[in-house]
Amino acid sequence: MAGEKGGKESRLPHLPDLHVRLRTELGRIDDELRSLLDAMDRLQGLLDAVVAISREVELPAVLQRIVTTAMDLVGARYGALGVLDESGERVEQFITAGLSEQERADLAGTDFPRGLGVLGHLIRHPEPLRVDGISAHPSSVGFPPGHPHLRTLLGVAISVRGEIYGDLYLSERLDEQPFDVHDENVVVALASAAAIAIENVRLFERVRHGAEQFQRLLLPTLPDLRPFTAAAVYRPAAEPSRLGGDWYDAVPLPENVVAVVIGDVVGHDLHAAAAMASTRNMLRALLFDRGNPPGAILAQLDRTLQAITHNPVTTTTLARIEPEAPGWRLHWSTAGHVPPLLITPERGAEYLFAEPGLPLGVDPEQPRPDHSHFLPQDATVVFFTDGLIEHPDHPIDESLNELAELATGYAALPLQEFVQALADHHPSDGHDDMAVLALRTPQT
Template identity: 70%
Template sequence: MSTTPEPPEPPRIDLQLRLDRQLDEIAAQLSELAGAKERLQGLLDAVLAISRETDLSAVLRRIVTTAMDMVGARYGALGVLDESGEFLTEFVTAGLSESERADLAGIEFPRGRGVLGHLIHHPEPLRIDDIADHPASAGFPPGHPHMRTLLGVAVSVRGTIYGDLYLSERRDGQPFDRDDEAMIITLAGAAGIAVENVRLFEQVRDSAEHFQRLLLPTLPDLRPFTGAAVYRPAATPGHLGGDWYDAIWLPDDACAVVIGDVIGHDLRAAAAMAQTRSMLRALLFDRLTPPSSVLHQLDRTLHAITDLPVTTACLARIEPREDGWTLHWSTAGHLPPLLITDHHTEYLHAEPGLPLAVNAEEHRPDHTRPLPLGATVVFFTDGLIEDPARSVDEGLAELAELAAAHVGLPLQQFVNTLADRHPSDGHDDMAILALRVPLGPEPTVTAGGVPPP
């Protein structure tokens, strides 16, 4: 019986070579997967970074710098289209050195001609290895840095082209590839969502601020005093605050001023502020003095008919006397007024009393202080001085120093300066109301509380 001979075994060296090749292929695939994972993680981080911004200019710049980081580009820009969609109305750049920016000083930013215009009119992704060879190339203005490669992608918001993202010159000297293009296309999609979100944030913020301002009064003619007020919202988008102020002449020839702060930053706080201010005006005419009685009745009334959040307030009457004026005030847990005379500052510290909506039956103290001719009294909310990084006393001290340095300004300019240079961190809204006593003798006041012209 014959037997079939067994095939010879392949040499060991061949098996080893094939195994090495397979291991190399697996290692390459693993490396490619790791690279893809790293790119996806980078893309996710980029999208999250863009989505955190709540200011449009910051979002646009973040889009540019993030795109540059993702593909290793030296230069980047984002051109925003005008309403016609034909020309660039804004051009946000990144990557230019100080000397390169100086070389371009006086050169108008691109309006959308040449290769940039090609992407505007043909919004498909554009990848160019040599800009000068492109049919749409129109050259660069004098002083422009050398750029050879370009990657351009349109950014759309709700289906409409918002602008174009441009990248140039990979740092490794290589032209942009398909992976770069795919990454930037994905980023552009996230950028469009971020732009739309920040637009909505700005609309909410603007509407909230407008609503807040509608609730605050325009100060009436307070002669012989000069009065000025300012309100500034917090930087948080959509922030609604409960800060408020008011000033009115009363039938007994006293001028009433009030400033308050409803705890909270929402519609409920704003609505409570409007209720409180309106009710206080009525009580001031009905219960003329003292301020503590008015605050007491306000607290009881609000407790009986509303669900008022905790509120701080300072209510004052500037009352005539034979040789000038007297400040007569009571506070409900509020910061003390600041009195400024001849560049000397003094906080009128006194027993503050409880805030409103804490205990309506608690006794409220009254305080009085003569007001020298030419004195300025500043009432303000805590948003003007609060900063978690330092104590309230430090904020008050800085405000007093700021007020003393600028009290010589016209009163409206004075309160604006305090609001512009405030010692707080800006996390809360702020309101300021200032009253300035005349330098001359007290004029006669009519029965209606309005001095004659």
């Protein structure tokens, strides 16, 4: 019996070892929670920065705000934004922040950089640049007299409508650590939103050219979404003086993933157009977080809009398309918007009806359902606003059926001609503006 008792005791875990393992595991969980909280703080900081930039309506104020918000996001001592000339090879404007009065006085009479050295390297190679030792970089040519001595650099290009508008430079973290990949990611996301803010301000300055031109230019030129093909079209309301709130966007993400959004802000005035721009800005920043499904992203967007804006009610559909052999997987969430239309390779039509969430701006605490659907090769998904189908004399189901027949009839056309045909022959009465974005999966 004594031997049996001793055997049982020998199999019991040693209490100090249990304490060590428990403390180790608790420490690991604590580190993960801290990392998650840090990521949430960064994301909220990014949203706040996007909102701050979007509120500026004058280009000089926007450019200065871009620099200061980027500095705040990563804790940088110095920041600058170099705006390129028409050739895209030289700096024609240089906005700085962080210099003390004495440092500005020491640089008095010194011309701003024209695109040489490490700054010029980013102009010639517009990929994100992190440098831990500027003086050791192969492109370094030193600093002019009176310039602060800088060790570290984080540089990101800002592209507007497919062209490099300028380069954002940050130097010297306040904690004296080099810039890391997290800093780079958040500044890249900020640069994407900043590009839209710059574009929007420039467009607002040209609003006198007419509401229709303003509305068209506010919408993006679709980027290269390969391996997918995509096309979009916007048509204003029949009354040309009315601004609209319809918009679309598409963003390529790593690993052959693409995010697509289409939406409609209630109203037909400058306020609706401005609300559309700010909503699109914030949503684009959130699209780079691939850890959350579309429903969670829309929920966070809704909470942010509710907290810091007075935007009108907005309907939208956010979708993400990812590889899934032998085709693709469509993930989407809807905020009170009309369903996407799927055209199969056999030219069949199917509306992707699913449980819709509430429009943005109604109740941000309500859950937002997520949905998914397999997409075969050579399938076309059509996202559109209700202006394409609404007619006061026709039931909505009748209009949807008519649109499906149009889509199958024109499905063999090249994609740009396809969306233009839908906009030309739409079943609505034309009282509202309309937007159509179609995306086609590749063939083998």
